[in-house]
Amino acid sequence: MSAERIELMASAAGRIGGVTWHHLFLVATDASGARAYLRAGPESLPRARLAGRRTLHGDALEDYEAPAASPYGAITFSSGPYEPGGVDFDPNAANAPVASGAGAAQLWDALASQAKALAQEKIPYDPAGRGANWAVMEALRRCGVEAALPPKRWAPGVSLGSAPGSAPGAPSAPTRRVGQAAMVA
Amino acid sequence: MNGPRTLAAIIVGNALGLSEERSVLAYLLLATDITLARPEDAVVRAVEGILSEPALPEWQRVRLAEDYFRQFHVARE
Numbered sequence: 001m002s003a004e005r006i007e008l009m010a011s012a013a014g015r016i017g018g019v020t021w022h023h024l025f026l027v028a029t030d031a032s033g034a035r036a037y038l039r040a041g042p043e044s045l046p047r048a049r050l051a052g053r054r055t056l057h058g059d060a061l062e063d064y065e066a067p068a069a070s071p072y073g074a075i076t077f078s079s080g081p082y083e084p085g086g087v088d089f090d091p092n093a094a095n096a097p098v099a100s101g102a103g104a105a106q107l108w109d110a111l112a113s114q115a116k117a118l119a120q121e122k123i124p125y126d127p128a129g130r131g132a133n134w135a136v137m138e139a140l141r142r143c144g145v146e147a148a149l150p151p152k153r154w155a156p157g158v159s160l161g162s163a164p165g166s167a168p169g170a171p172s173a174p175t176r177r178v179g180q181a182a183m184v185a
Numbered sequence: 186m187n188g189p190r191t192l193a194a195i196i197v198g199n200a201l202g203l204s205e206e207r208s209v210l211a212y213l214l215l216a217t218d219i220t221l222a223r224p225e226d227a228v229v230r231a232v233e234g235i236l237s238e239p240a241l242p243e244w245q246r247v248r249l250a251e252d253y254f255r256q257f258h259v260a261r262e
């Protein structure tokens with residue numbers, strides 16, 4: 001599509017400790033008014049979250065294979081028409097402008113390229129850090145865009161920068177429990 | 186050098202239900218930043234809420250609380 005406007009969308013996804021958190025994705029609109037989305041997500045869900053879910057082939061757990069990168073696999077991107085029934089469609093989502101006019105079409109193409117590159121990096125999906133929100137903002141950063149979120153919307157992962165391993169995003173291995181003595185030979 | 190750090194970690198860990206060293210130490214750093222930054226009360230309440238979310242593992246709670254603070258604290262003169 002030839003985008004005339006790109007917006008950063010924030011859709012309420014749940015509550016953590018009484019605080020509403022939001023899922024970010026991008027929506028482009030062309031001259032005819034048709035809209036398309038670009039979103040990030042996990043490669044898969046952890047086994048515990050698949051219980052009771054069904055796929056086209058039946059019970060989701062039957063053909064489950066644990067991904068190597070993390071319980072959620074790697075960060076993936078997808079895109080398609082933004083319309084009712086779609087994965088992220090939310091008529092109540094807040095929006096913030098990212099680009100409009102002549103630059104929007106170029107940016108939309110660049111975002112698609114950066115999304116593909118990010119997916120190829122097989123970055124482990126981390127729901128409390130480098131997850132979908134981080135990935136969308138990282139794709140924008142790699143296109144030279146520092147986008148502002150819709151006001152007063154918390155999107156976990158957005159505070160993380162691009163540098164690999166920067167705290168607090170990098171998943172770390174569990175540590176010993178507090179007060180547990182370390183035995184040194 | 187390890188004594189005071191461990192003692193503080195035990196005290197904080199007991200109060201918040203944190204037991205892993207990485208969680209407690211990350212919380213101590215976050216608490217220090219919050220104390221120095223003096224954010225709005227609403228930000229502090231939200232951080233406390235996230236830290237006490239029972240459905241999440243402690244390491245995720247601390248990291249999400251820090252993420253919230255980083256996103257919503259606006260430095261004041």
